[in-house]
Amino acid sequence: MQNEWLYIGLFLVIGIIVPIVPLILSRIVAPRKPNPIKQSTYECGIETVGENWVQFKAQYYIYALVFLVFDVETVFLFPWALAMNQLPLFVVVEGIVFILILMVGLVFVWRKGMLEWV
Amino acid sequence: MTFWSDPINFIAEWLRGILTGWGMALDWANVLIASLGIISLILFSMMLAIFLVWVERKVVARFQDRVGPNRIGPYGLFQPFADIIKLIIKEDITPTGADKVVYNLAPVLALASVIFLWAILPLASNIYGVDLNVAILYLVATGALGTLAIIMGGWASNNKYALIGAFRMVATMISYEIPMVVALLIPTILSGTMSVRGIVEAQDPIWYFILSPLGALVFLISSIAELGRAPFDLNEAESEIVAGFHIEYTGMKFGLFYAGELLHAFTFGGLMAILFFGGYRFFGLEQYPLVGFLVFLAKAMFGYWVIMWVKYTMPRIRIDHMLAFNWKFLTPFAFFVLVVTAVLNKVLSGLDTWLFASLIFGANLIIAWITIEILRVYSRRERRLAEGNIPAPVPPAHH
Amino acid sequence: MTPVQIVFLLTAALIIGSAVMVVVSRNLVHAALWLVATLFGVAILYAILDAGFLAVVQVVVYIGAIAILFIFAVMLTRKEMRDRGPQHRKDWWIAAMIGLLVLAGLVSVLVGQPEINRIAGPIPPDFDPVLALGHALVSPDAYVLPFEVASILLLAALVGAVYIAASRKP
Numbered sequence: 001m002q003n004e005w006l007y008i009g010l011f012l013v014i015g016i017i018v019p020i021v022p023l024i025l026s027r028i029v030a031p032r033k034p035n036p037i038k039q040s041t042y043e044c045g046i047e048t049v050g051e052n053w054v055q056f057k058a059q060y061y062i063y064a065l066v067f068l069v070f071d072v073e074t075v076f077l078f079p080w081a082l083a084m085n086q087l088p089l090f091v092v093v094e095g096i097v098f099i100l101i102l103m104v105g106l107v108f109v110w111r112k113g114m115l116e117w118v
Numbered sequence: 119m120t121f122w123s124d125p126i127n128f129i130a131e132w133l134r135g136i137l138t139g140w141g142m143a144l145d146w147a148n149v150l151i152a153s154l155g156i157i158s159l160i161l162f163s164m165m166l167a168i169f170l171v172w173v174e175r176k177v178v179a180r181f182q183d184r185v186g187p188n189r190i191g192p193y194g195l196f197q198p199f200a201d202i203i204k205l206i207i208k209e210d211i212t213p214t215g216a217d218k219v220v221y222n223l224a225p226v227l228a229l230a231s232v233i234f235l236w237a238i239l240p241l242a243s244n245i246y247g248v249d250l251n252v253a254i255l256y257l258v259a260t261g262a263l264g265t266l267a268i269i270m271g272g273w274a275s276n277n278k279y280a281l282i283g284a285f286r287m288v289a290t291m292i293s294y295e296i297p298m299v300v301a302l303l304i305p306t307i308l309s310g311t312m313s314v315r316g317i318v319e320a321q322d323p324i325w326y327f328i329l330s331p332l333g334a335l336v337f338l339i340s341s342i343a344e345l346g347r348a349p350f351d352l353n354e355a356e357s358e359i360v361a362g363f364h365i366e367y368t369g370m371k372f373g374l375f376y377a378g379e380l381l382h383a384f385t386f387g388g389l390m391a392i393l394f395f396g397g398y399r400f401f402g403l404e405q406y407p408l409v410g411f412l413v414f415l416a417k418a419m420f421g422y423w424v425i426m427w428v429k430y431t432m433p434r435i436r437i438d439h440m441l442a443f444n445w446k447f448l449t450p451f452a453f454f455v456l457v458v459t460a461v462l463n464k465v466l467s468g469l470d471t472w473l474f475a476s477l478i479f480g481a482n483l484i485i486a487w488i489t490i491e492i493l494r495v496y497s498r499r500e501r502r503l504a505e506g507n508i509p510a511p512v513p514p515a516h517h
Numbered sequence: 518m519t520p521v522q523i524v525f526l527l528t529a530a531l532i533i534g535s536a537v538m539v540v541v542s543r544n545l546v547h548a549a550l551w552l553v554a555t556l557f558g559v560a561i562l563y564a565i566l567d568a569g570f571l572a573v574v575q576v577v578v579y580i581g582a583i584a585i586l587f588i589f590a591v592m593l594t595r596k597e598m599r600d601r602g603p604q605h606r607k608d609w610w611i612a613a614m615i616g617l618l619v620l621a622g623l624v625s626v627l628v629g630q631p632e633i634n635r636i637a638g639p640i641p642p643d644f645d646p647v648l649a650l651g652h653a654l655v656s657p658d659a660y661v662l663p664f665e666v667a668s669i670l671l672l673a674a675l676v677g678a679v680y681i682a683a684s685r686k687p
Contacts, residue, residue: 004248004249004250004251007152007156007237007247007248008237008248008250010149010152010153010156011156011234011237011247011248012234014153014156014157014160015156015160015230015233015234015237016226016227016230018160018164018230018233019225019226019229019230019233019374020226022202022206022370022373022374023222023225023226023370023371023374025206025370026205026206026207026208026210026369026370027210029206029207030206030207030208030209030210030369030370031207031209032209032210033209034211034212036214038211039211039212039213039214040213040214057285060285060289063289063292063293063441064289064292066445067292067293067295067296070296070449071295071296071299074296074299074300074303075255077303078254078255078303078306078312081303081306081307081460082306082310082311082312084307084460084463084464085307085310085463085467086310089461089464089465092460092461092464095460096457096460096461099453099456099457103450103453106445106449106450110445110446115441115442115445115446116438116442117437117438117441117442
């Protein structure tokens, strides 16, 4: 089993290096004439107006939070899915109870209006 | 072990013989051979990405009733090379105030996260990188790295439109990851293993598309959203925020994002094929790995064609509709399909294969019918609320 | 030195270096990205220990969800993302001494363990750790009750987050 992960480690290292090669090629070949107008931030062709930060929109954070809870839930479901094939029906019911409790959570978040984009 | 029955191991043995004949230690020979294998796999995927640029442009042209590139080379086949040369020789403009390290790292990470996926794809029964026993979660993990690359690119560009685009894109991608993981659980339950090669081996003789068409549909929808392609492409909404998180990227960096997106789409087409359409299986032809390889490429190209078809047919969906669709419809629906598949798989496990398949397929049809009925009732109610109970129009009487 | 030891030392250096950079960086988003590097190093450690499932789960949950949450929180709530104050207090040497004492205590406890130098045996090839984990999570005399209670814990987290977010909305 360790051989698999060593292969993946090697793959990760080479996989990070390969996209860098065209960038290096471009750095060698492409012209480089920086001037301040070219490098100004793009705002549909006009000068930038206002501060350069985004208004706080709490909704992004709430989506990320709900995603986190459901992500952990689905991670728990993977060992259940594997073990389910060899064990009796009771095991499936246990998993269904797990899923139902979290569906209650989803319905709660929905009814509280936390899933609206507003 | 001849070349035809097991090409990769045959070549590896031959190389190992040569290298140890030259006096190299066995461990280093193995590492060198593994590296050569990895480099050839990655180069193959990059060649494929280049070819896909041509495929994409030709197909979109045909959908829009025009011809597409046809000047450079026969049928425009050398167009992608012209594109690459153009991207390499363009000047690399870094906007002022951009965070240099993160700005340069984002496109590399975006393309790398797609390349990492190719380590586990079984191209044929004997041609694959590594048969990882947790390959399905590895798939989700590389998606997480892609999400990180997008948010890095959007933030480092020092541009509020890039940041807005990146946030919307990441919110969409993480929201649609839940139905995708649930849809991935369905082949895991049906085959009893998390290894992708194991899932292909278990699709014998019935492909999982027949056992769970709704699972395939959920996977298709959520993977189109994960890829950031239309109709979920708020990121590239040209009329709204120009190019989203990659506004400030020029030249080859943009090329890396673009190639990454195309290769990602093809890889997800390949995953659709592997998980639901039997991978390299084709009615017994898979004994010859090279034939299996071609079968896999054909199926992956078909999956990629379906993804392109959806892209060039449907209009863009608004961000709040996108997220509402995910959290209020797709997630409960995916969990419902999962629960029904799990229960049926357990209860009917002793039956003959074709009876089992037809019963589960029938159950899927029943679920689809119930869902459409619920949606119809709900949409009728919504429409009545929105229109205020206007009585049905009376057709004008003809005299 | 075996290759596994070399990989372990490099990973440990990555983890410690990234953790130091998390604390030391003045730019908050850079600190969040160094945290991602630290978490990735921990995933590599899990892979070295043959816990493949935990390695991918670490990337999926920690890097794919929690680090994204951190980055959202940092990017959405700070107008100025640089920390401009002084980086350490006047009496930093007390904190450093306490840190060193804790480190010495932990090291002495670990080294005092009788089995510290035992090398983990190889896993037999037909043993599937994820399947064993699955069996353990659902069998009534193993961990099924914590499995169900975990879902209630996740529900509680969801309810708590919604409550806090709802009370902040105008």
